[in-house]
Amino acid sequence: MAKKAVLIGALDTKGEEFLFVKTRLESCGVETFVIDTGVLGDPRFAPDISSVEVAKAGGMALAELRSLNDRGTAVAVMTRGAAQIMTAIQEQGIVGGVFGMGGTAGTTVAASALQALPIGVPKILVSTVASGNTRPYVGVKDIMMMYSVVDIAGINRLSRTILSNAAYALAGMIQQRESEQEATEDKVTLGITMFGVTTPCATRVRETLEAKGYDLLVFHATGTGGLAMEELIRAGYIKGVADITTTELADELVGGIFSAGPTRLEAAGQARIPQVVSVGALDMVNFGPPETVPEQFKGRTFYQHNPTTTLMRTTVEENRELGRILARKLNESAAPTVVIFPKGGVSLLDMTSKAFEGTQERQALYEGIKHNLRADITLLVMEQDINDAAVADTIAQHLLNMLEKETR
Known part of the structure; x- marks a missing residue:
């Protein structure tokens, strides 16, 4: 089955705009497939999958949603249904790429469908909220959000340009994905997880493993980075x-902004x-x-990494718990x-004469690991800091040894 551009959104309130995008795509030679998520009324044009089907997939009949006349319930049901429908047509081989658009409700519904797709499938979401906090809509997927600038309400001089x-x-x-005949790679x-303060280590490990023929994905450990790695x-x-x-x-543990949630470090x-x-x-x-640091941390040791990022040193007890x-x-x-535990420091800031130098903190961290780690798990202590070449080489070699053993 030929892959198509899938359009998903409310054809009752945004039908004119979706029809415009559909026409633009077809003028480029791209076939389209339309999913209607509208609840209030009839669609402006006939979709391939109706809102009746989407609502059913979300757990309620469309007629019941209309009779309830509750926006929150409708959004929740259509959000669940959109993800279910998108998963199903992806499995059928229909999806070449996806386009969604809307305000807060339309963005929420479309985002759930886009997040249901694998990384690599083209995803574009035109939204009135794309200039704000986009994490709830993007999650850990490669969703491209485009700010609509004006509300999505008719085709005018500005919306015509943006939607085009x-x-x-x-x-x-x-079309580019279809035209590329990529050679099958057996890599x-x-x-790998990396932060600015562990870059030397991560870079050397990456280069060592790449030289051995492996394909490396490097994840910035900012919360979404850890989540993305573990989803993959x-x-x-x-x-x-x-x-x-x-x-x-x-x-x-402490309440910072880069948490990856309570299940981090469990997927592998x-x-x-x-x-x-x-x-x-x-x-x-x-x-x-x-100014965003909670008042409860007043008096702690801080380092201003850049104007928008403030780092706070973890305490002895926090390290023991970590x-x-x-x-x-x-x-x-x-x-x-x-x-691998580097006694000489756990980052570029945790070294002799640096801002977060902390011998006691590192010792507490080590004791927390040693006294609780299963006896059959190897704990290797090294005198150097984490960014020393010897530490990086040891990390790479141990992983290589385990990978080679897996293939025997």
């Missing part, structure tokens, strides 16, 4: 991990893929500008696991 640009962008992505894909692990995309930078655990163990884990950047918790957390998570792992 979005349509042409999607057409280009779909095994691995994941669960999807079977990543076959081994150098989890150098586990700093997201500190933000989850559950997927039974080899993992080498270290303690990169557990010396810090991340906040925004100085060690316990890391160990307990790894104890649940069914995967080959090695822990």
Whole structure:
């Protein structure tokens, strides 16, 4: 079946705009497939999948939604249904790329469908809220959000240009993907976590593994980075991990802005893929500008990384608890696991004469790990700091050894 540009949105209130985009895509030679998520009235033009079907997939009849006349319930039902429908047509091989648009409600519904798709499928979402906090809509997927500038209400001089640009962008992505005859690669894909303060280590590990023929994905450990890596692990995309930078655990424990949630550091163990884990950047918790740091932390040690990022040094007790957390998570792992502990420092800031130098904090972190880690999990202590070449080489070599053993 030929892959098509899938348009998803409310054809009752945004039918004119969707018809405009549909026409633009078809003028580029791209076939379209339309999913209607409108609840209030009849669609402006006939879709391929009706809002009756979407509502049913979301758990309610469309007639019941209309009779309830409750916007919140309608959005929740159509959001669930949109994701279910998109998953189903993706499995049928229909989806070449997806276009969605709307205000807050339309963006929410469309985003759920786009997030249901694999990474790599072109996704464009034109939205009135794209200039604000887009994390709820993008999540950990490669969704391109375009700010509509004006409300999506008719075709006018400005909306015509913006919607045309979005349509042409999607057409280009779909057609380019179809025209490329990519050679099948047999490379095994691995994941690495990195922060600015662990870059030397991560870079050397990446280069070493690439030289051995592996394909490396590097994730910035800012919350979404850890989430994205672990989603790809669960999807079977990543076959081994150098989890150098586990700093997201500190933000989850203390309340920073870069938490990856309570299940961080669990995916590799559950997927039974080899993992080498270290303690990169557990010396810090991340906040925004100085004025955003909660009052409860007044008097702590801070470092202004840049105007929008304030780093706070973790305490001795926090480090001891972080060690316990890391160990307990790894104890649940069914995967080959090695822990590398660099006694000389866990980041570029946790070194002699640097802002977060902390011998006692590192010792507490080490004790938290050692006293709680399963006896059969290797804990290797090194005298150097995490960015020393010897540490990077040790991480890379242990992961290589485990990967080679897996293939025997």
